[in-house]
Amino acid sequence: MLTPARGIRASTGPGGADGPPTARTSLPGDARAPSAARRFVRSVLAGWNAHALVTDDATLLVSELVTNAVVHAGTSVDLECRLDPAPGGNLVVEVTDHHPAREFRPCPRPAAGDREGAAHGGQGLRLVAELAETWGTAYRRTDKTVWFHLPTSPADEHTGALSEQALLRDLRVAEILAPGARPEPSGRRAGDRSHHRALSFLAEASELLAGQFDEDMVASLATQLAVPRLADWCAVWLDVEGAPGAIRPVPRLARVWHARESRIEPLRIALQRTPPALPAAGRAVPWPQGQYGHCRADAPHGTHGAEGPADGTALACRLVAGGRGVGTLLLGRSAPAAMAGDVVCLVEDFARRVAQALASARQYTRQATISRILQRGLLPRGVAEIPGVDKAVVYEPRGDASAGGDFYDVFGVGGGRWCFALGDVCGSGPEAAVTTGFVRPWLRLLAKEGYGVADVLDRLNRLVCEEAAEAAESGAAPRFLSLLYGELVPHGKGVRCTLASAGHPLPLLLRPDGSVRAAAVPQTLLGVVEDVGYGSETFDLTSGDTLLCVTDGVTERKSGNRLFDDGDGLAAALAGCTGLTAEGVAGRIRRAVHGFSRTPPDDDLALLVLRAE
Structure with a gap:
C-alpha cells in the first residue's frame, strides 16, 4: 500500500494471477494535485522497477494532464497506472476528471517562428502526442479520461544509447517546453538528455508556481520542487518592510524543507539563529555550510550542530523580480564537492521563476487588500x-x-x-x-x-x-x-x-x-x-x-x-x-x-x- 499525501486516496493491485500490476489514486482538484501525482507515479514505477527514462516521461505527462484537469475542469482527479502483461507490453496511464462537458482540443503544432502556442495554456496534449506510443480520450456521462501508453523499454539497457528517433523526439519535446531553447543535435546525446530533464524541471516549476496568489505558498512549493532534485535541503527567506527609514528589508524565514523530515525543525532553528547575508542580485554564490552542520543528510539524529562544521556545499541566490529583491533562496547538499556549473545555472533559472511568482503573489495581495478596503468603504456598516x-x-x-x-x-x-x-x-x-x-x-x-x-x-x-x-x-x-x-x-x-x-x-x-x-x-x-x-x-x-x-x-x-x-x-x-x-x-x-x-x-x-x- 502506498502512503499518499493527506486528503489523497491510493490503492494498488497485486498483479500476477489476479491481473496486471495496477495502482490507483484520487487527487484533490487543487494546487496539491500535480505534485501529489508526480510523487505517486514515481513511487509506483520505482516499485515496479520501471526504466528511469519511462519514469521521467510518465511523470512529466501525468503532471501536465493533472494540471490541465485541475485548471480547466476544477474537479477531483482519478489517476491509474498499470502494466500491460503482454511480452514487451506498455505502461498504461489514465487521468480522469469529472467534468464531461469540457472537450479536449489538441494544440496544433505551431509554424516556424510562431510562439502563440507557447504563450497560451498548457502543453499537455502536445507532449502526450510526442512522448506516448499511443494516446486518446474517452468521454462518459459523468467523467472523461485521457489515456496514454509508454513503451517499458525506451532504450538499449546494455549500452544506454538512445535511438536516433528517440533523440529527435526529445528535441521536439524540448522545443514544446521551451521554444527557441532547442539543443544542438550533433554529438552530445547525453547532454541532450540532461538538457531535456532540466527543461522538464523548469517547465514543471513554472506550471506550479504560476497563478499562486499567496507568497508563503510560493515559498513552500519552491522548497519542495528543489528537494531532492537540486539539493538535500532548501530554505526561502521573504523580504518584509523594516522600520520606517530602514535601508535594508528584514528577512523572514518563510519555509524550510529537508529530504529527511526529522531534520526540518533543527534546520529551521539554526537558520533562524544565523540567517545568511544577502548575496549579489541574481547570482547563485557558494555559501559556507559549516554553521549548518546539522544539515547533513547522514548526521545522526540529535547531533546537529554538536560536531563542528559538516562537509557539504550550499548555494545562496538572491530572488529579484523587476529590479527589486523579494527574498533569498538557500540550497544545500551533504556532498562535499562543489555543485557543477550546469547545476548552478539551473538553480539561477529556477530562482528567477520563484522570484517572479513571489512578485506576482505580492502584487495580487496588494491589489486584493486595496479592493477589500475600498469595497468595505463602499458598503454600509x-x-x-x-x-x-x-x-x-x-x-x-x-x-x-x-x-x-x-x-x-x-x-x-x-x-x-x-x-x-x-x-x-x-x-x-x-x-x-x-x-x-x-x-x-x-x-x-x-x-x-x-x-x-x-x-x-x-x-x-x-x-x-x-x-x-x-x-x-x-x-x-x-x-x-x-x-x-x-x-x-x-x-x-x-x-x-x-x-x-x-x-x-x-x-x-x-x-x-x-x-x-x-x-x-x-x-x-x-x-x-x-x-x-x-x-x-x-x-x-x-x-x-x-x-x-x-x-x-x-x-x-x-x-x-x-x-x-x-x-x-x-x-x-x-x-x-x-x-x-x-x-x-x-x-x-x-x-x-x-x-x-x-x-x-x-x-x-x-x-x-x-x-x-
Missing part, C-alpha cells in the same frame, strides 16, 4: 432595523480581488420612513467603485431631504448624466447604473411599500399562498437619458408577504447557454420559499444560484429580502 419587517442581505463580490459594482443600502430617514436600495454600476473595478462611491451618498442625501421615490430617481439620474458628460470630456468612459429604490412606511395593518426600478431586474413579491408576481415595471437605466420622468408603484406588504430584490448576478447566472432566470427560473425558486423567514429565503435563493452551474459565479451576487411579519 449595517442595515437599519425596520418595525414589522424581517430582512436579510446577501452580498458576494466575484472572486477576482476587484472592487465590485453592486451595492445595497437600508437606512432610516425619519418621520416613520425607511428606504432601501439595490444597485449595479455598469462594469467593475476602480471606475465602477468611483461611481458607487458618489451614488450611495447622493441617494441618502436626496431621501433625507424628503423627496419621494420617483423624485429621487429623477434627480439622481440628472446627477449621473452630469458626471457622465464630464467623464466624456476627459476621455473617460461614462458609467451607467441600474437601481432598485424603495420606501417603507409601517402602519397598523402592515407596511406600505413604494418602489421603482431603473433598468434593474424587477423585484418579485411572494404571497403566503405561493403566488409570485413582479412588483414594479421596467424603466430606463440611470445616466443614459437626462429627462426621463420616472414613475413608482405603491402596494401594501401584509403578514407573510416577501419582497425579493436581486442584481443581475442572480438572474444572469450562466450554465452553458442557459441563464438562471430563463423561463422565470427566479420566480419558480421563490415560489418554493413560502413560509420561510427572510434569512431562509435568502439562503435558499443563494444555494439555488450557486448550484445552477459547476463553475463559480463570474459576477457580483447581491440580494435583499424584506418580509412583513
Whole structure:
C-alpha cells in the first residue's frame, strides 16, 4: 500500500494471477494535485522497477494532464497506472476528471517562428502526442479520461544509447517546453538528455508556481520542487518592510524543507539563529555550510550542530523580480564537492521563476487588500432595523480581488420612513467603485431631504448624466447604473411599500399562498437619458408577504447557454420559499444560484429580502 499525501486516496493491485500490476489514486482538484501525482507515479514505477527514462516521461505527462484537469475542469482527479502483461507490453496511464462537458482540443503544432502556442495554456496534449506510443480520450456521462501508453523499454539497457528517433523526439519535446531553447543535435546525446530533464524541471516549476496568489505558498512549493532534485535541503527567506527609514528589508524565514523530515525543525532553528547575508542580485554564490552542520543528510539524529562544521556545499541566490529583491533562496547538499556549473545555472533559472511568482503573489495581495478596503468603504456598516419587517442581505463580490459594482443600502430617514436600495454600476473595478462611491451618498442625501421615490430617481439620474458628460470630456468612459429604490412606511395593518426600478431586474413579491408576481415595471437605466420622468408603484406588504430584490448576478447566472432566470427560473425558486423567514429565503435563493452551474459565479451576487411579519 502506498502512503499518499493527506486528503489523497491510493490503492494498488497485486498483479500476477489476479491481473496486471495496477495502482490507483484520487487527487484533490487543487494546487496539491500535480505534485501529489508526480510523487505517486514515481513511487509506483520505482516499485515496479520501471526504466528511469519511462519514469521521467510518465511523470512529466501525468503532471501536465493533472494540471490541465485541475485548471480547466476544477474537479477531483482519478489517476491509474498499470502494466500491460503482454511480452514487451506498455505502461498504461489514465487521468480522469469529472467534468464531461469540457472537450479536449489538441494544440496544433505551431509554424516556424510562431510562439502563440507557447504563450497560451498548457502543453499537455502536445507532449502526450510526442512522448506516448499511443494516446486518446474517452468521454462518459459523468467523467472523461485521457489515456496514454509508454513503451517499458525506451532504450538499449546494455549500452544506454538512445535511438536516433528517440533523440529527435526529445528535441521536439524540448522545443514544446521551451521554444527557441532547442539543443544542438550533433554529438552530445547525453547532454541532450540532461538538457531535456532540466527543461522538464523548469517547465514543471513554472506550471506550479504560476497563478499562486499567496507568497508563503510560493515559498513552500519552491522548497519542495528543489528537494531532492537540486539539493538535500532548501530554505526561502521573504523580504518584509523594516522600520520606517530602514535601508535594508528584514528577512523572514518563510519555509524550510529537508529530504529527511526529522531534520526540518533543527534546520529551521539554526537558520533562524544565523540567517545568511544577502548575496549579489541574481547570482547563485557558494555559501559556507559549516554553521549548518546539522544539515547533513547522514548526521545522526540529535547531533546537529554538536560536531563542528559538516562537509557539504550550499548555494545562496538572491530572488529579484523587476529590479527589486523579494527574498533569498538557500540550497544545500551533504556532498562535499562543489555543485557543477550546469547545476548552478539551473538553480539561477529556477530562482528567477520563484522570484517572479513571489512578485506576482505580492502584487495580487496588494491589489486584493486595496479592493477589500475600498469595497468595505463602499458598503454600509449595517442595515437599519425596520418595525414589522424581517430582512436579510446577501452580498458576494466575484472572486477576482476587484472592487465590485453592486451595492445595497437600508437606512432610516425619519418621520416613520425607511428606504432601501439595490444597485449595479455598469462594469467593475476602480471606475465602477468611483461611481458607487458618489451614488450611495447622493441617494441618502436626496431621501433625507424628503423627496419621494420617483423624485429621487429623477434627480439622481440628472446627477449621473452630469458626471457622465464630464467623464466624456476627459476621455473617460461614462458609467451607467441600474437601481432598485424603495420606501417603507409601517402602519397598523402592515407596511406600505413604494418602489421603482431603473433598468434593474424587477423585484418579485411572494404571497403566503405561493403566488409570485413582479412588483414594479421596467424603466430606463440611470445616466443614459437626462429627462426621463420616472414613475413608482405603491402596494401594501401584509403578514407573510416577501419582497425579493436581486442584481443581475442572480438572474444572469450562466450554465452553458442557459441563464438562471430563463423561463422565470427566479420566480419558480421563490415560489418554493413560502413560509420561510427572510434569512431562509435568502439562503435558499443563494444555494439555488450557486448550484445552477459547476463553475463559480463570474459576477457580483447581491440580494435583499424584506418580509412583513
